[in-house]
């Protein structure tokens with residue numbers, strides 16, 4: 588499976604959206620950086636954005652777990668990306684799950700303006716539910732790459748981020764101190780409910796995004 592969409596020569600200035608998704612520790616940011624670096628080498632103008640709330644590492648760089656960093660601009664909202672993307676040929680967005688649904692329209696507009704938009708983010712939250720706006724971005728994207736980590740329990744391909752603490756709330760920032768990758772069989776969602784997962788997921792889609800602790 589090719590890791591990167593086949594970039595054909597498009598007529599005129601046609602843009603598109605690429606989504607890189609998966610669980611924590613699946614290498615999403617590394618893949619985003621790899622694609623952006625290759626564009627930089629080709630002297631394309633690259634701008635990188637991430638939500639300001641992700642303060643785990645550096646304030647001004649997209650930093651992956653292997654410390655392979657790329658300079659980025661922290662933004663408070665998705666709309667700011669539109670204002671700051673300016674004349675970029677390629678727009679990278681990391682930790683996209685921390686933006687609200689406005690990000691979908693922002694990415695669409697950037698692509699409509701002829702830009703290559705590469706979005707990386709978690710596709711599921713710690714309960715295993717789709718993490719908006721990633722599902723919506725995946726639907727409108729031209730290309731979707733789903734990456735996997737390796738299950739910390741059994742070694743199978745891991746699709747889930749297992750939270751190791753009892754903290755509640757959809758957004759609890761952390762890395763190996765709070766999460767580990769798990770496969771479908773080893774994943775243990777917190778406080779499993781007796782209701783259907785489909786019913787349980789419905790209200791979450793419209794519920795207000797929880798604040799940071």
Ligand SMILES: [Zn+2]
Pocket residue numbers: 738739740741742743769770771772773774
């Ligand atoms: Zn497993």
